[in-house]
Amino acid sequence: MVSKSPRRPRKADTPASARDLPPPGLLQSPEQVIQYYKRMGLEVDSSIPIEAIIGANPELELRYADLGINDAYIKKIAENRFEIGVNSKHHPNRQRFSMAHEYGHYLLHRGKIHEMPEGEQILHRNGDRNRVEYQANDFAAELLMPEMLVRKSFRSSGGSLKKMSDTLCVSKEALKYRLENLGYKVT
Numbered sequence: 356m357v358s359k360s361p362r363r364p365r366k367a368d369t370p371a372s373a374r375d376l377p378p379p380g381l382l383q384s385p386e387q388v389i390q391y392y393k394r395m396g397l398e399v400d401s402s403i404p405i406e407a408i409i410g411a412n413p414e415l416e417l418r419y420a421d422l423g424i425n426d427a428y429i430k431k432i433a434e435n436r437f438e439i440g441v442n443s444k445h446h447p448n449r450q451r452f453s454m455a456h457e458y459g460h461y462l463l464h465r466g467k468i469h470e471m472p473e474g475e476q477i478l479h480r481n482g483d484r485n486r487v488e489y490q491a492n493d494f495a496a497e498l499l500m501p502e503m504l505v506r507k508s509f510r511s512s513g514g515s516l517k518k519m520s521d522t523l524c525v526s527k528e529a530l531k532y533r534l535e536n537l538g539y540k541v542t
């Protein structure tokens with residue numbers, strides 16, 4: 356008979372990252388990010404703790420400021436150090452998407468960050484035609500709304516957009532877009 360062997364307890368002085376995980380800056384997909392931080396012991400319950408994910412990365416600094424019409428920015432502040440700025444006046448759910456978008460730029464487009472403007476307005480819908488922006492948006496949507504979590508919250512909310520957006524801590528606008536991408540009909 357084959358049975359699952361019990362998990363060996365982790366040695367406290369050997370973090371998983373040091374043994375078999377890549378450096379956090381080399382993660383390439385939202386799924387990798389989530390798996391990585393779960394293994395690092397970050398609690399992923401009903402919503403993705405994006406602020407903690409950014410906070411746990413020694414190469415990143417998060418700053419809140421009144422950015423006027425802009426949502427967010429990312430800039431290089433030193434070798435292997437980047438600052439992500441988020442508009443302090445925005446709703447927390449919008450801030451979460453903005454920081455996930457900038458985090459996407461950090462992981463996917465790090466070599467191009469010097470070409471990026473000081474700040475940006477992030478459009479959720481009707482695709483930004485710029486490929487880099489499009490990729491960062493997709494990254495943010497998949498990171499904050501993994502398919503499993505979306506399906507789970509769809510079931511537990513009975514399909515209520517309001518309840519789902521409260522559970523996942525995302526704006527209804529971003530959620531609608533993600534639901535449509537996952538094949539849900541949003542009315």
Ligand SMILES: [Zn+2]
Nearest residue numbers: 456475488491
């Ligand atoms: Zn962007």
